[in-house]
Amino acid sequence: MSEIKHVLGISGGKDSAALAIYMSRKHPDIDVEYYTCDTGKELNETYDLINKLNSVLGKNIRLYKSIDELNSPEKNPFDHFLAMYGGYLPSATARWCTGKMKLEPFENEIGNTPTISYVGIRGDENREGYISKKENIQSIFPFRKNIWSEDVVKKFLANSNIDFVKKQYELIAPKGKLEMILQYVEQPISLRFTQKQKVNALLDTDVKLFNKVVFEFLKTTDYPVGKLERFSLIENDEVLGIDDIFKILDDSGVGIPAYYLPLEYEVEINGEIKKGTYSRSRSGCFFCFFQQKIEWVWLLEQHPTLYEKAIDYEKEGYTWTIEPLQELKKPERVNAIKKEHFLRMHKNKTNAKTSTSWQDEILEAEGEGCASCFI
């Protein structure tokens, strides 16, 4: 049986940090290699988090390098690639940064070794993680009810596979559940009964049974999980949301990455001084173009040197956002951005609901961006 590698990428964000702790505590039987891909432009809080994790995990987090820094004139991954791209700043539509500094080093490091990659997408999120185009890399999502990636589910639930799935359930499902399960299994996927409905129906009936049958199916394929003799994740039916993530981080002593914590700001609205709070909603480079305007203001006020460094990159018509940072830092713009943010955060209050919390704000911002940098 070939050697299977288990890896978990730590972006510096809360979810991957919590997943690393979770895997080390709940699945110590799995020998996970924890790794990070440094862009050279992360916030200090991210480097602090990785240092704390090193001691909590009792293992060194490996650095998957994107360049040979000693032999690069820029001595830094982001600056190295920026020079290669002729000063062309990355953006949401031309995101060379993630590919060059996160995905390529990951795939180079893995090579052709069959590999299982654990990804910290939470049970309360509605997004798919990165699924490698390389067939030897399989993603698993331990925080979700459905731990399997979309490509696996598609093959497993294909109408042509119904007989196999039925036979496996017949072998292991208790009598009391089998009849109901077979109703779903035998019903082909169609416009009236979609793949999503089918997977949800089977998971709602019994998560562990579903996982066991998928595991048997994977043994008939080249997927890395199918090459394992046992896989403790198939006994897992926990679903973890954002509160669980914060609890894992708190309980472990690692704590919540400092940039998520709300800080107070003051803003004048109609002659009155109001107090709001701001923070960063995600990890990643300090100049990340996915930041919201209020996060740029947070950077300006909390890390003014980094803000100035971000300005230094804006040259010859290349800017991080539509509004150049020199404009955004003007007091009238800062006040306008805070005002808009304060009113948006407190809009719900006037609708007799509670105002938006900093956790809500993180949740709202999460839809955008990329799993490699922010999970």
Ligand code: SF4
């Ligand atoms: S954090 Fe933002 S700028 Fe940095 S690599 Fe990721 S997407 Fe690119």
